[in-house]
Amino acid sequence: MAKNTNAASKERFSFLRGGKRTERTEGVDFYDYNLLAVVILLTCFGLVMLYSTSAYEASVDYGNDMRYFARQALVSAMFFVVMIYGSRMDYHWFSKFAFPGYLLANVLLIATKFVGTTINGARRWIYIGGISFQPAEFAKLAVILFFPTLIVRMGWKFRKVKAPMIVFGLGLMTAFFTYRFTDNLSTAIIILGIAYVLIFIAHPRPKRMLQLTIVFLIVVAIALLVIRNTNILESSSSFRMQRILTWLHPEENQDEGGYQVMQALYAIGSGGLFGKGLGNSAQKLGALPEAQNDMIFSIICEELGIIGAMIVLVLFAFLLARLVFIATNAPDLLGSLIATGIFAHISLQVVLNIAVVLNVIPTTGITLPFVSYGGTSIAFLMMEMMLALSVSNQIRVKNA
Numbered sequence: 201m202a203k204n205t206n207a208a209s210k211e212r213f214s215f216l217r218g219g220k221r222t223e224r225t226e227g228v229d230f231y232d233y234n235l236l237a238v239v240i241l242l243t244c245f246g247l248v249m250l251y252s253t254s255a256y257e258a259s260v261d262y263g264n265d266m267r268y269f270a271r272q273a274l275v276s277a278m279f280f281v282v283m284i285y286g287s288r289m290d291y292h293w294f295s296k297f298a299f300p301g302y303l304l305a306n307v308l309l310i311a312t313k314f315v316g317t318t319i320n321g322a323r324r325w326i327y328i329g330g331i332s333f334q335p336a337e338f339a340k341l342a343v344i345l346f347f348p349t350l351i352v353r354m355g356w357k358f359r360k361v362k363a364p365m366i367v368f369g370l371g372l373m374t375a376f377f378t379y380r381f382t383d384n385l386s387t388a389i390i391i392l393g394i395a396y397v398l399i400f401i402a403h404p405r406p407k408r409m410l411q412l413t414i415v416f417l418i419v420v421a422i423a424l425l426v427i428r429n430t431n432i433l434e435s436s437s438s439f440r441m442q443r444i445l446t447w448l449h450p451e452e453n454q455d456e457g458g459y460q461v462m463q464a465l466y467a468i469g470s471g472g473l474f475g476k477g478l479g480n481s482a483q484k485l486g487a488l489p490e491a492q493n494d495m496i497f498s499i500i501c502e503e504l505g506i507i508g509a510m511i512v513l514v515l516f517a518f519l520l521a522r523l524v525f526i527a528t529n530a531p532d533l534l535g536s537l538i539a540t541g542i543f544a545h546i547s548l549q550v551v552l553n554i555a556v557v558l559n560v561i562p563t564t565g566i567t568l569p570f571v572s573y574g575g576t577s578i579a580f581l582m583m584e585m586m587l588a589l590s591v592s593n594q595i596r597v598k599n600a
Contacts, residue, residue: 231287232592235522239283239570239585242515243276243578246571252479253499254492254573268492268573275575279582287589291535294587298342298349302370305342306377308335313381322565324382333576336378336387340545341580343374343394345587348537351402364399371395386564390548397544398537461559463488464498468558475505492573494565497557512571516550526592535591542584 247269254268286294308326312335316323325332347367357363371392379388400409467483470476481502484491491499501509520543527539546569553568555561567574569581 230592230595230597232522232526232589238515238519242570247273249496249500249571250492250573253484253496256485271575272573276578279579283582283586286586287593289590291538291587291590295349298346302342302346305339306374309339309377309381322383324384336382336384337576337580339374339378339391341583343391344541347395347398348534348541351537352534359404364403367399368395386552386566390545393548394541394544398541401540402537460489464495464557465559467498467502471502471505473505473507475503475508478503494567495557496572497554497568520547523588526588529595530591531594535594538587539591542588
């Protein structure tokens, strides 16, 4: 049994020397139109829900009910074209820019602290040529491309302890920059999560990492239980501690952020099974602040009910399933890890967003992919889908 495992491991890493790709087998080119279709469905659904959610607030604040919708639709259309065009290119070509992109992402994260623009109390945006973007969103794409490239170039060294620690250390560094210079804890968690998932998938001994993960989760669970059953939070003035206190007792801390959580829960509860109908939300009429951003899932539940929410979750599940298919059928480890990194990002962000809306975890300020308002988010999501489709385009299907 050990001999077979060792042989499988050698075969898995046989093409990693020098970062070289494997030779393509004979067959027919494959292109994942299923993934393309679900991206289109999620994007269109997101635009419909964005207009429904933001029309009232946009009309009151700007005198134009189409303001948020028009901006999101324009960015979506532009980067959809980029996605289609770029997906026909070889993803190995994109990997040439992995290190410069990763380096640039970290520089921009640091620069945000000094030249960034503050919006809604957070300094997370940089303006270049009249266009604003969040370096933290760029950092997600950068690590998704850089870490797989780095792992492949490490080759056989990745079997040892030092190489995985280097990858995790770089992920920890970028996560720290994201948290320290943009005050974006949720994105820092996602970046660290992407690094961990990639190491877990690529390492030939995942059982050891799984054991360490279980121990870590047990420690976190015990810490949360201790915090929940003591008055440690009441004696702390920390912003992060206050968020945890608000999460535990939102009804008693509505002035500190609990109000938004309570309104989101009211929206979900009032939707019932089938919802009030598209456009008929009451909470979006000023009761739920910034409903088009982090809390848009609550409006989906209010207007479309549990059925509508389940449809959205099914669409995300199908998208993730297609990414798993691409990862398991990619022609080499580079393509497999790129698809895995995208899977880790999307799954973590969806879970975190919905968990925040349901008050399962403290508020983190994370958006729902393809649905929440955010030009930077949709732009880099489209580029991630471009990479996934590019990997799928290199899959060879044997002739019948």
